[in-house]
Amino acid sequence: MIAGADLRAEGVWFSYPGREPALRGVDVEIGAGQFVALVGQNGSGKTTLAKHFNGLLRPGRGRILVDGQEIAERQTADLASTIGYCYQNPDHQIFATTVAEEIEFGPRNLGVSAEEVVARTGRLLDLVNLRDEAERYPFSLGRGQRQKLAVASVLAMEPRILIVDEPTTGLDWQGGAAMMRLMRELHASGRTIVIITHDMNIVAEFAERAIVMAGGRIVVDGTPAGVFSDDDALREADLRVPQAFQITRRRPDLFDGQPLTVDEARRALLSRSTVAAGDLS
Amino acid sequence: MTQSFRLYEPGSSFLYRLDPRVKLIGVFAIFFLSILFTDPRFLAPVFLGVLGLIVAGHVPMRRVALMLRSLAILVAIALILWPLIYQKGPVITTILGFKITEGGLFYGGGMAFRILDMVVAPIALFLTTTQPDFIAGLRRLGLPYKASFALATALRFLPTIVGVGQSIVEAQRSRGLDPSRGSPLRRMKSYARILGPLMITSIRIAQQLVLAVEAKAFSINRPRTFYRELRFDTHDYVALSVIGLICCVALAVRVLGYGVL
Secondary structure (H helix, E strand, C coil): CCCCCCEEEEEEEEECCCCCEEEEEEEEEECCCCEEEEECCCCCCHHHHHHHHCCCCCCCEEEEEECCEECCCCCHHHHCCCEEEECCCHHHCCCCCCHHHHHHHHHHHCCCCHHHHHHHHHHHHHHCCCHHHCCCCHHHCCHHHHHHHHHHHHHCCCCCEEEEECCCCCCCHHHHHHHHHHHHHHHHCCCEEEEEECCHHHHHHHCCEEEEEECCEEEEEECHHHHHCCHHHHHHHCCCCCHHHHHHHHCCCCCCCCCCCHHHHHHHHHCCCCCCHHHCC | CCCCCCCCCCCCCHHHHCCHHHHHHHHHHHHHHHHHCCCHHHHHHHHHHHHHHHHHCCCCHHHHHHHHHHHHHHHHHHHHHHHHHCCCCCEEEEECCEEEEHHHHHHHHHHHHHHHHHHHHHHHHHHHCCHHHHHHHHHHCCCCHHHHHHHHHHHHHHHHHHHHHHHHHHHHHCCCCCCCCCCHHHHHHHHHHHHHHHHHHHHHHHHHHHHHHHHCCCCCCCCCCCCCCCCCCHHHHHHHHHHHHHHHHHHHHHHCCCCCC
16 A cells, blocks of 8 residues: 655645736645546646646745645655656657666666566556566557556656546547546555546546636535536536536436436436336346 | 747837848848958947847847847857967967967957857847748748748747657656756766657657648649738838948958958
8 A cells, every 4th residue: 555645735826937827826735545636628727736746837926735845845856756747648758668668767766776666667567558568669559558658657656646637638438448447546555646637527437526727726626526516616617517417416306316427327227116227227 | 838939029110111031131141241251340340230220220129138148158269269279460478378369369359249240130130020021031032932831830830849848858857857967977868868759749740740731732833822922112122222232342342352360
Protein backbone atom coordinates (compact mmCIF):
# COMPACT_ATOMS: atom_id res chain seq x y z
CA MET A 1 0.00 0.00 0.00
CA ILE A 2 1.17 3.46 -0.81
CA ALA A 3 -0.36 6.02 1.50
CA GLY A 4 -1.90 9.02 -0.26
CA ALA A 5 -1.07 12.59 0.56
CA ASP A 6 -3.28 15.60 0.72
CA LEU A 7 -3.25 18.75 -1.39
CA ARG A 8 -4.47 22.17 -0.49
CA ALA A 9 -4.86 25.40 -2.42
CA GLU A 10 -5.53 28.57 -0.41
CA GLY A 11 -6.81 31.65 -2.21
CA VAL A 12 -4.84 30.88 -5.35
CA TRP A 13 -4.81 33.49 -8.11
CA PHE A 14 -2.84 33.04 -11.28
CA SER A 15 -2.50 34.84 -14.62
CA TYR A 16 -0.52 33.85 -17.67
CA PRO A 17 1.57 36.82 -18.80
CA GLY A 18 -0.56 39.46 -20.48
CA ARG A 19 -3.83 37.57 -20.00
CA GLU A 20 -6.92 37.73 -17.86
CA PRO A 21 -6.55 35.77 -14.59
CA ALA A 22 -6.84 32.01 -15.24
CA LEU A 23 -7.48 31.28 -11.56
CA ARG A 24 -9.50 33.68 -9.41
CA GLY A 25 -9.13 32.78 -5.78
CA VAL A 26 -9.30 28.99 -5.69
CA ASP A 27 -9.70 27.34 -2.28
CA VAL A 28 -9.77 23.57 -2.25
CA GLU A 29 -8.58 20.70 -0.16
CA ILE A 30 -8.09 17.20 -1.54
CA GLY A 31 -7.73 14.63 1.21
CA ALA A 32 -5.32 11.70 1.12
CA GLY A 33 -6.69 8.72 -0.79
CA GLN A 34 -9.52 10.52 -2.57
CA PHE A 35 -10.43 9.94 -6.21
CA VAL A 36 -11.19 13.40 -7.53
CA ALA A 37 -12.23 14.61 -10.95
CA LEU A 38 -11.47 18.19 -11.93
CA VAL A 39 -14.20 19.04 -14.42
CA GLY A 40 -14.82 22.01 -16.66
CA GLN A 41 -14.72 23.32 -20.19
CA ASN A 42 -11.51 24.18 -22.00
CA GLY A 43 -10.07 27.31 -20.46
CA SER A 44 -11.94 26.91 -17.17
CA GLY A 45 -8.68 26.67 -15.24
CA LYS A 46 -8.58 22.97 -14.35
CA THR A 47 -5.19 22.23 -15.89
CA THR A 48 -3.81 25.51 -14.57
CA LEU A 49 -4.90 24.54 -11.05
CA ALA A 50 -3.48 21.03 -11.39
CA LYS A 51 -0.12 22.38 -12.53
CA HIS A 52 0.11 24.36 -9.30
CA PHE A 53 0.10 21.20 -7.20
CA ASN A 54 3.51 20.06 -8.39
CA GLY A 55 4.99 23.51 -8.79
CA LEU A 56 4.95 23.70 -12.60
CA LEU A 57 3.10 26.96 -12.08
CA ARG A 58 3.42 29.20 -9.05
CA PRO A 59 0.49 31.14 -7.63
CA GLY A 60 0.49 34.90 -8.18
CA ARG A 61 -1.40 35.18 -4.89
CA GLY A 62 -2.26 32.53 -2.31
CA ARG A 63 -0.40 29.33 -1.54
CA ILE A 64 -0.22 25.61 -2.24
CA LEU A 65 0.35 23.01 0.43
CA VAL A 66 1.24 19.36 0.02
CA ASP A 67 0.83 17.33 3.21
CA GLY A 68 0.50 20.58 5.12
CA GLN A 69 3.84 21.91 3.84
CA GLU A 70 3.97 24.95 1.64
CA ILE A 71 5.75 24.12 -1.63
CA ALA A 72 6.88 27.61 -2.63
CA GLU A 73 10.51 26.71 -1.99
CA ARG A 74 10.46 23.30 -3.66
CA GLN A 75 11.32 22.52 -7.26
CA THR A 76 9.03 20.47 -9.48
CA ALA A 77 11.79 17.87 -9.89
CA ASP A 78 11.94 17.42 -6.09
CA LEU A 79 8.18 17.11 -5.81
CA ALA A 80 8.15 14.40 -8.50
CA SER A 81 8.52 11.61 -5.91
CA THR A 82 5.39 12.83 -4.09
CA ILE A 83 3.22 14.02 -6.95
CA GLY A 84 3.16 12.36 -10.33
CA TYR A 85 1.82 14.49 -13.14
CA CYS A 86 0.81 12.90 -16.42
CA TYR A 87 0.47 15.10 -19.43
CA GLN A 88 -2.47 15.04 -21.76
CA ASN A 89 -0.23 14.23 -24.73
CA PRO A 90 2.06 11.27 -24.00
CA ASP A 91 4.34 12.28 -26.87
CA HIS A 92 5.45 15.28 -24.86
CA GLN A 93 7.32 13.14 -22.41
CA ILE A 94 8.40 10.04 -24.30
CA PHE A 95 12.00 10.23 -25.48
CA ALA A 96 13.73 6.95 -24.66
CA THR A 97 14.70 4.33 -27.21
CA THR A 98 12.93 1.46 -25.44
CA VAL A 99 9.78 1.14 -23.38
CA ALA A 100 11.70 -0.19 -20.37
CA GLU A 101 14.19 2.66 -20.48
CA GLU A 102 11.32 5.13 -20.55
CA ILE A 103 9.96 3.72 -17.30
CA GLU A 104 13.40 3.65 -15.68
CA PHE A 105 14.10 7.31 -16.36
CA GLY A 106 12.15 8.86 -13.46
CA PRO A 107 13.41 6.65 -10.62
CA ARG A 108 16.97 6.97 -11.91
CA ASN A 109 16.66 10.74 -11.68
CA LEU A 110 15.59 10.28 -8.09
CA GLY A 111 18.65 8.15 -7.34
CA VAL A 112 16.76 4.89 -6.74
CA SER A 113 19.10 1.84 -6.62
CA ALA A 114 19.60 -0.17 -9.80
CA GLU A 115 17.93 -3.37 -8.50
CA GLU A 116 14.96 -1.41 -7.25
CA VAL A 117 14.63 0.32 -10.63
CA VAL A 118 14.59 -3.06 -12.40
CA ALA A 119 12.04 -4.41 -9.92
CA ARG A 120 9.74 -1.41 -10.31
CA THR A 121 10.02 -1.51 -14.10
CA GLY A 122 9.03 -5.17 -14.12
CA ARG A 123 6.01 -4.55 -11.92
CA LEU A 124 4.88 -1.59 -14.00
CA LEU A 125 5.31 -3.40 -17.31
CA ASP A 126 2.92 -6.02 -15.95
CA LEU A 127 0.53 -3.44 -14.56
CA VAL A 128 0.10 -1.66 -17.91
CA ASN A 129 0.37 -4.83 -20.00
CA LEU A 130 3.49 -3.78 -21.86
CA ARG A 131 5.71 -6.69 -20.79
CA ASP A 132 5.99 -7.98 -24.37
CA GLU A 133 6.82 -4.53 -25.68
CA ALA A 134 9.60 -3.77 -23.19
CA GLU A 135 12.28 -3.56 -25.88
CA ARG A 136 10.21 -1.78 -28.47
CA TYR A 137 10.70 1.80 -29.58
CA PRO A 138 8.07 3.76 -27.64
CA PHE A 139 6.94 5.94 -30.54
CA SER A 140 6.04 2.83 -32.51
CA LEU A 141 3.38 1.91 -29.94
CA GLY A 142 -0.28 2.70 -30.47
CA ARG A 143 -1.78 5.78 -28.87
CA GLY A 144 -3.41 3.87 -26.00
CA GLN A 145 -0.18 2.04 -25.23
CA ARG A 146 1.81 5.27 -25.32
CA GLN A 147 -0.64 6.80 -22.86
CA LYS A 148 -0.26 3.85 -20.52
CA LEU A 149 3.50 4.02 -20.88
CA ALA A 150 3.41 7.70 -19.93
CA VAL A 151 1.45 6.83 -16.79
CA ALA A 152 3.79 3.92 -15.98
CA SER A 153 6.83 6.15 -16.35
CA VAL A 154 5.34 8.58 -13.83
CA LEU A 155 4.26 5.76 -11.49
CA ALA A 156 7.83 4.46 -11.48
CA MET A 157 8.68 7.27 -9.08
CA GLU A 158 6.02 5.84 -6.73
CA PRO A 159 4.21 9.10 -6.16
CA ARG A 160 1.53 9.14 -3.47
CA ILE A 161 -0.57 11.50 -5.54
CA LEU A 162 -1.22 10.98 -9.22
CA ILE A 163 -2.57 13.80 -11.36
CA VAL A 164 -3.60 12.72 -14.86
CA ASP A 165 -4.63 15.30 -17.43
CA GLU A 166 -7.32 13.92 -19.75
CA PRO A 167 -6.61 10.21 -19.24
CA THR A 168 -8.99 9.09 -21.97
CA THR A 169 -8.70 11.77 -24.64
CA GLY A 170 -7.69 10.40 -28.01
CA LEU A 171 -8.30 6.82 -26.95
CA ASP A 172 -10.94 4.51 -28.32
CA TRP A 173 -13.51 3.07 -25.94
CA GLN A 174 -11.41 0.03 -25.08
CA GLY A 175 -8.27 2.05 -24.51
CA GLY A 176 -10.14 4.56 -22.38
CA ALA A 177 -11.75 1.81 -20.31
CA ALA A 178 -8.37 0.13 -19.75
CA MET A 179 -6.92 3.45 -18.68
CA MET A 180 -9.69 4.07 -16.18
CA ARG A 181 -9.43 0.53 -14.78
CA LEU A 182 -5.76 1.32 -14.16
CA MET A 183 -6.73 4.54 -12.35
CA ARG A 184 -9.15 2.56 -10.20
CA GLU A 185 -6.48 -0.01 -9.30
CA LEU A 186 -4.04 2.72 -8.37
CA HIS A 187 -6.66 4.34 -6.20
CA ALA A 188 -7.43 1.03 -4.54
CA SER A 189 -3.77 0.68 -3.69
CA GLY A 190 -4.02 3.82 -1.58
CA ARG A 191 -3.00 6.66 -3.86
CA THR A 192 -4.70 10.00 -4.16
CA ILE A 193 -5.94 10.28 -7.72
CA VAL A 194 -6.81 13.53 -9.46
CA ILE A 195 -8.04 13.30 -13.02
CA ILE A 196 -8.76 16.24 -15.28
CA THR A 197 -11.60 15.53 -17.66
CA HIS A 198 -14.67 16.89 -19.34
CA ASP A 199 -16.23 13.47 -19.83
CA MET A 200 -19.12 13.39 -17.39
CA ASN A 201 -19.63 9.66 -17.88
CA ILE A 202 -16.16 9.05 -16.48
CA VAL A 203 -16.92 11.31 -13.55
CA ALA A 204 -20.13 9.37 -12.89
CA GLU A 205 -18.48 6.00 -13.08
CA PHE A 206 -15.16 6.54 -11.33
CA ALA A 207 -14.86 9.68 -9.25
CA GLU A 208 -15.76 9.93 -5.55
CA ARG A 209 -15.75 13.67 -5.80
CA ALA A 210 -16.16 16.14 -8.61
CA ILE A 211 -14.79 19.68 -8.54
CA VAL A 212 -16.39 21.76 -11.27
CA MET A 213 -14.52 24.81 -12.51
CA ALA A 214 -15.65 27.71 -14.68
CA GLY A 215 -13.93 31.01 -15.37
CA GLY A 216 -11.05 30.26 -13.00
CA ARG A 217 -13.30 29.53 -10.01
CA ILE A 218 -14.72 26.43 -8.39
CA VAL A 219 -18.46 26.61 -8.99
CA VAL A 220 -19.46 23.40 -7.25
CA ASP A 221 -17.65 20.70 -5.35
CA GLY A 222 -19.13 17.47 -4.03
CA THR A 223 -20.09 13.90 -4.81
CA PRO A 224 -20.92 13.28 -8.47
CA ALA A 225 -24.61 12.83 -7.59
CA GLY A 226 -24.64 16.10 -5.68
CA VAL A 227 -22.81 17.97 -8.42
CA PHE A 228 -25.07 16.57 -11.15
CA SER A 229 -28.09 17.86 -9.25
CA ASP A 230 -26.79 21.43 -9.06
CA ASP A 231 -28.39 22.79 -12.22
CA ASP A 232 -27.23 26.38 -11.76
CA ALA A 233 -23.59 25.47 -11.33
CA LEU A 234 -23.65 23.09 -14.29
CA ARG A 235 -25.24 25.73 -16.46
CA GLU A 236 -22.51 28.19 -15.44
CA ALA A 237 -19.86 25.59 -16.30
CA ASP A 238 -21.71 24.65 -19.49
CA LEU A 239 -21.68 20.96 -18.62
CA ARG A 240 -24.31 18.33 -19.27
CA VAL A 241 -24.92 15.42 -16.93
CA PRO A 242 -24.85 11.83 -18.25
CA GLN A 243 -28.04 10.72 -19.96
CA ALA A 244 -28.55 7.87 -17.51
CA PHE A 245 -28.65 10.38 -14.68
CA GLN A 246 -31.07 12.63 -16.55
CA ILE A 247 -33.50 9.72 -16.75
CA THR A 248 -33.05 8.38 -13.25
CA ARG A 249 -33.41 11.84 -11.78
CA ARG A 250 -36.72 12.37 -13.57
CA ARG A 251 -38.13 9.09 -12.34
CA PRO A 252 -37.12 8.69 -8.69
CA ASP A 253 -40.09 6.36 -8.37
CA LEU A 254 -38.40 3.84 -10.67
CA PHE A 255 -34.76 4.20 -9.63
CA ASP A 256 -33.81 3.95 -5.97
CA GLY A 257 -30.92 6.17 -4.89
CA GLN A 258 -30.50 8.05 -8.17
CA PRO A 259 -28.06 5.86 -10.13
CA LEU A 260 -25.46 7.77 -12.14
CA THR A 261 -24.54 5.30 -14.87
CA VAL A 262 -26.40 3.03 -17.24
CA ASP A 263 -25.06 0.03 -15.37
CA GLU A 264 -26.22 1.27 -12.00
CA ALA A 265 -29.59 2.21 -13.43
CA ARG A 266 -29.98 -1.27 -14.84
CA ARG A 267 -29.17 -2.84 -11.51
CA ALA A 268 -31.56 -0.49 -9.73
CA LEU A 269 -34.33 -1.54 -12.09
CA LEU A 270 -33.50 -5.21 -11.73
CA SER A 271 -33.67 -4.98 -7.96
CA ARG A 272 -37.27 -3.87 -8.15
CA SER A 273 -39.73 -6.69 -8.03
CA THR A 274 -42.09 -4.92 -10.44
CA VAL A 275 -39.74 -5.38 -13.37
CA ALA A 276 -38.99 -8.84 -14.59
CA ALA A 277 -35.27 -9.55 -14.84
CA GLY A 278 -35.64 -11.03 -18.29
CA ASP A 279 -36.91 -7.77 -19.77
CA LEU A 280 -33.63 -5.98 -19.33
CA SER A 281 -30.91 -8.53 -19.77
CA MET B 1 -0.34 29.34 -22.80
CA THR B 2 1.59 29.87 -25.97
CA GLN B 3 3.60 33.01 -26.12
CA SER B 4 3.22 35.52 -28.87
CA PHE B 5 6.18 36.12 -31.12
CA ARG B 6 4.70 39.03 -32.88
CA LEU B 7 7.25 41.82 -33.07
CA TYR B 8 4.85 44.16 -34.85
CA GLU B 9 3.54 47.03 -32.78
CA PRO B 10 0.68 48.97 -34.33
CA GLY B 11 1.36 52.55 -35.28
CA SER B 12 0.63 55.10 -37.96
CA SER B 13 3.84 56.99 -38.77
CA PHE B 14 5.36 57.22 -42.26
CA LEU B 15 7.36 54.04 -41.55
CA TYR B 16 4.07 52.17 -41.13
CA ARG B 17 2.55 53.66 -44.26
CA LEU B 18 5.46 52.80 -46.53
CA ASP B 19 4.97 49.90 -48.89
CA PRO B 20 6.62 46.78 -47.41
CA ARG B 21 8.67 46.44 -50.61
CA VAL B 22 10.21 49.87 -50.04
CA LYS B 23 11.01 48.97 -46.45
CA LEU B 24 12.59 45.69 -47.55
CA ILE B 25 14.67 47.49 -50.18
CA GLY B 26 15.67 49.99 -47.50
CA VAL B 27 16.87 47.20 -45.24
CA PHE B 28 18.83 45.66 -48.12
CA ALA B 29 20.32 49.10 -48.83
CA ILE B 30 21.50 49.33 -45.22
CA PHE B 31 23.05 45.85 -45.54
CA PHE B 32 24.77 47.08 -48.71
CA LEU B 33 26.13 50.19 -47.00
CA SER B 34 27.28 48.16 -43.97
CA ILE B 35 29.28 45.82 -46.17
CA LEU B 36 30.56 48.57 -48.45
CA PHE B 37 32.43 50.37 -45.69
CA THR B 38 34.67 49.24 -42.85
CA ASP B 39 35.49 52.64 -41.38
CA PRO B 40 33.48 53.48 -38.25
CA ARG B 41 33.43 57.11 -39.35
CA PHE B 42 31.26 55.96 -42.24
CA LEU B 43 29.35 53.17 -40.48
CA ALA B 44 28.42 55.24 -37.41
CA PRO B 45 26.41 57.76 -39.49
CA VAL B 46 24.51 54.84 -41.03
CA PHE B 47 23.57 53.66 -37.52
CA LEU B 48 22.65 57.17 -36.45
CA GLY B 49 20.58 57.52 -39.60
CA VAL B 50 18.65 54.32 -38.80
CA LEU B 51 18.16 55.47 -35.20
CA GLY B 52 16.95 58.82 -36.52
CA LEU B 53 14.38 57.06 -38.71
CA ILE B 54 13.28 54.93 -35.76
CA VAL B 55 12.74 58.00 -33.58
CA ALA B 56 11.09 60.04 -36.33
CA GLY B 57 8.90 57.06 -37.25
CA HIS B 58 7.66 56.57 -33.66
CA VAL B 59 8.91 52.99 -33.54
CA PRO B 60 8.44 51.89 -29.93
CA MET B 61 11.84 52.74 -28.43
CA ARG B 62 11.29 50.39 -25.50
CA ARG B 63 11.37 47.37 -27.82
CA VAL B 64 14.34 48.68 -29.79
CA ALA B 65 16.29 49.35 -26.59
CA LEU B 66 15.55 45.82 -25.39
CA MET B 67 17.02 44.40 -28.61
CA LEU B 68 20.02 46.70 -28.46
CA ARG B 69 20.74 45.51 -24.93
CA SER B 70 20.85 41.90 -26.05
CA LEU B 71 23.36 42.95 -28.74
CA ALA B 72 25.72 44.44 -26.15
CA ILE B 73 27.80 41.26 -25.82
CA LEU B 74 28.34 40.93 -29.57
CA VAL B 75 29.34 44.56 -29.82
CA ALA B 76 31.72 44.20 -26.88
CA ILE B 77 33.31 41.10 -28.45
CA ALA B 78 33.86 42.99 -31.72
CA LEU B 79 35.36 45.92 -29.86
CA ILE B 80 37.74 43.72 -27.87
CA LEU B 81 38.70 40.93 -30.28
CA TRP B 82 39.30 42.86 -33.50
CA PRO B 83 41.99 45.15 -32.06
CA LEU B 84 43.77 42.03 -30.79
CA ILE B 85 43.72 40.32 -34.18
CA TYR B 86 43.75 43.14 -36.70
CA GLN B 87 46.99 45.08 -36.78
CA LYS B 88 47.63 48.07 -38.98
CA GLY B 89 49.15 51.50 -38.51
CA PRO B 90 50.94 52.91 -35.48
CA VAL B 91 51.04 50.91 -32.23
CA ILE B 92 49.17 52.67 -29.45
CA THR B 93 49.80 50.37 -26.53
CA THR B 94 50.61 46.76 -25.63
CA ILE B 95 48.25 44.68 -23.48
CA LEU B 96 49.45 41.26 -22.24
CA GLY B 97 51.87 41.03 -25.15
CA PHE B 98 49.24 41.97 -27.75
CA LYS B 99 50.04 45.04 -29.80
CA ILE B 100 47.05 47.32 -30.08
CA THR B 101 47.20 49.40 -33.24
CA GLU B 102 45.23 52.42 -34.31
CA GLY B 103 43.98 50.51 -37.33
CA GLY B 104 42.84 47.66 -35.09
CA LEU B 105 40.84 49.97 -32.85
CA PHE B 106 39.20 51.59 -35.85
CA TYR B 107 38.44 48.24 -37.40
CA GLY B 108 36.88 46.96 -34.13
CA GLY B 109 34.72 50.07 -33.98
CA GLY B 110 33.73 49.60 -37.60
CA MET B 111 32.70 45.98 -37.05
CA ALA B 112 30.69 46.93 -33.95
CA PHE B 113 28.74 49.47 -35.97
CA ARG B 114 28.34 46.97 -38.80
CA ILE B 115 26.64 44.57 -36.37
CA LEU B 116 24.42 47.34 -35.03
CA ASP B 117 23.44 48.52 -38.52
CA MET B 118 22.62 45.07 -39.80
CA VAL B 119 20.53 44.10 -36.77
CA VAL B 120 18.71 47.31 -35.97
CA ALA B 121 17.43 47.87 -39.50
CA PRO B 122 15.55 44.53 -39.75
CA ILE B 123 14.23 45.01 -36.21
CA ALA B 124 12.76 48.35 -37.23
CA LEU B 125 11.26 46.59 -40.27
CA PHE B 126 9.60 43.88 -38.18
CA LEU B 127 8.34 46.34 -35.59
CA THR B 128 6.55 48.40 -38.23
CA THR B 129 5.44 45.71 -40.71
CA THR B 130 2.84 43.03 -40.11
CA GLN B 131 3.88 39.47 -40.95
CA PRO B 132 1.48 39.14 -43.91
CA ASP B 133 2.75 42.47 -45.33
CA PHE B 134 6.33 41.33 -44.88
CA ILE B 135 5.67 38.07 -46.72
CA ALA B 136 3.67 39.82 -49.44
CA GLY B 137 6.54 42.29 -49.88
CA LEU B 138 9.09 39.51 -50.30
CA ARG B 139 6.78 37.67 -52.66
CA ARG B 140 6.31 40.77 -54.85
CA LEU B 141 10.06 41.32 -54.87
CA GLY B 142 10.37 37.95 -56.57
CA LEU B 143 10.66 35.34 -53.82
CA PRO B 144 9.06 32.16 -55.23
CA TYR B 145 5.63 31.25 -53.90
CA LYS B 146 6.75 28.02 -52.28
CA ALA B 147 9.63 29.74 -50.50
CA SER B 148 7.42 32.52 -49.17
CA PHE B 149 4.82 29.97 -48.10
CA ALA B 150 7.51 28.05 -46.22
CA LEU B 151 8.72 31.23 -44.55
CA ALA B 152 5.22 32.30 -43.55
CA THR B 153 4.52 28.81 -42.20
CA ALA B 154 7.75 28.79 -40.22
CA LEU B 155 6.83 32.11 -38.63
CA ARG B 156 3.32 30.89 -37.99
CA PHE B 157 4.45 27.67 -36.29
CA LEU B 158 7.23 29.16 -34.22
CA PRO B 159 4.97 29.88 -31.23
CA THR B 160 3.36 26.43 -31.59
CA ILE B 161 6.71 24.68 -31.45
CA VAL B 162 7.86 26.82 -28.54
CA GLY B 163 4.64 25.90 -26.74
CA VAL B 164 5.28 22.21 -27.36
CA GLY B 165 8.84 22.69 -26.12
CA GLN B 166 7.55 24.22 -22.91
CA SER B 167 5.14 21.34 -22.37
CA ILE B 168 7.98 18.87 -22.89
CA VAL B 169 10.22 20.64 -20.40
CA GLU B 170 7.36 20.64 -17.90
CA ALA B 171 6.61 16.96 -18.48
CA GLN B 172 10.26 16.03 -17.95
CA ARG B 173 10.50 18.20 -14.85
CA SER B 174 7.49 16.33 -13.51
CA ARG B 175 9.61 13.21 -13.81
CA GLY B 176 12.48 14.58 -11.78
CA LEU B 177 14.58 15.99 -14.61
CA ASP B 178 15.86 19.49 -14.02
CA PRO B 179 17.69 20.71 -17.12
CA SER B 180 19.09 23.74 -15.31
CA ARG B 181 20.98 21.64 -12.77
CA GLY B 182 24.15 19.54 -12.77
CA SER B 183 27.40 19.59 -14.68
CA PRO B 184 27.49 20.95 -18.26
CA LEU B 185 27.62 17.39 -19.61
CA ARG B 186 24.62 16.40 -17.53
CA ARG B 187 22.77 19.47 -18.70
CA MET B 188 23.51 18.64 -22.32
CA LYS B 189 22.12 15.16 -21.77
CA SER B 190 19.02 16.68 -20.18
CA TYR B 191 18.44 18.82 -23.24
CA ALA B 192 18.79 15.78 -25.49
CA ARG B 193 15.77 14.36 -23.62
CA ILE B 194 13.80 17.43 -24.54
CA LEU B 195 14.97 17.64 -28.15
CA GLY B 196 13.93 14.05 -28.94
CA PRO B 197 10.21 14.48 -28.30
CA LEU B 198 10.34 17.99 -29.74
CA MET B 199 11.75 16.73 -33.06
CA ILE B 200 9.23 13.89 -33.25
CA THR B 201 6.33 16.21 -32.47
CA SER B 202 7.57 18.81 -34.98
CA ILE B 203 7.89 16.18 -37.68
CA ARG B 204 4.36 14.99 -36.92
CA ILE B 205 3.04 18.54 -37.18
CA ALA B 206 4.92 19.00 -40.47
CA GLN B 207 3.57 15.74 -41.87
CA GLN B 208 0.01 16.70 -41.05
CA LEU B 209 0.54 20.15 -42.49
CA VAL B 210 1.86 18.74 -45.76
CA LEU B 211 -1.25 16.61 -46.13
CA ALA B 212 -3.51 19.49 -45.15
CA VAL B 213 -2.10 21.95 -47.70
CA GLU B 214 -1.89 19.27 -50.37
CA ALA B 215 -5.56 18.54 -49.76
CA LYS B 216 -6.20 22.21 -50.47
CA ALA B 217 -4.48 22.07 -53.86
CA PHE B 218 -1.18 23.60 -52.80
CA SER B 219 0.86 22.27 -55.71
CA ILE B 220 -1.49 23.38 -58.43
CA ASN B 221 0.50 24.90 -61.31
CA ARG B 222 -1.22 28.10 -62.20
CA PRO B 223 -0.19 31.71 -61.80
CA ARG B 224 -1.37 32.96 -58.45
CA THR B 225 -3.20 36.19 -57.85
CA PHE B 226 -2.86 38.26 -54.70
CA TYR B 227 -5.46 38.72 -52.05
CA ARG B 228 -3.39 41.51 -50.54
CA GLU B 229 -2.84 44.16 -53.18
CA LEU B 230 0.21 46.36 -52.70
CA ARG B 231 0.28 49.74 -54.38
CA PHE B 232 3.04 52.32 -54.62
CA ASP B 233 2.14 55.82 -53.47
CA THR B 234 4.00 59.07 -54.02
CA HIS B 235 5.80 58.74 -50.71
CA ASP B 236 6.96 55.27 -51.74
CA TYR B 237 8.53 56.66 -54.92
CA VAL B 238 10.16 59.46 -52.92
CA ALA B 239 11.56 57.01 -50.38
CA LEU B 240 12.85 54.72 -53.14
CA SER B 241 14.57 57.65 -54.86
CA VAL B 242 16.24 58.71 -51.61
CA ILE B 243 17.44 55.15 -50.95
CA GLY B 244 18.74 54.90 -54.52
CA LEU B 245 20.49 58.25 -54.27
CA ILE B 246 22.18 57.36 -50.96
CA CYS B 247 23.38 54.04 -52.37
CA CYS B 248 24.76 55.66 -55.54
CA VAL B 249 26.59 58.37 -53.57
CA ALA B 250 27.96 55.76 -51.15
CA LEU B 251 29.16 53.57 -54.01
CA ALA B 252 30.86 56.54 -55.68
CA VAL B 253 32.57 57.51 -52.40
CA ARG B 254 33.77 53.96 -51.97
CA VAL B 255 35.05 53.71 -55.54
CA LEU B 256 36.98 56.93 -54.98
CA GLY B 257 38.73 55.09 -52.12
CA TYR B 258 37.08 56.49 -49.04
CA GLY B 259 35.42 54.62 -46.18
CA VAL B 260 37.75 51.63 -46.00
CA LEU B 261 40.66 51.14 -43.64
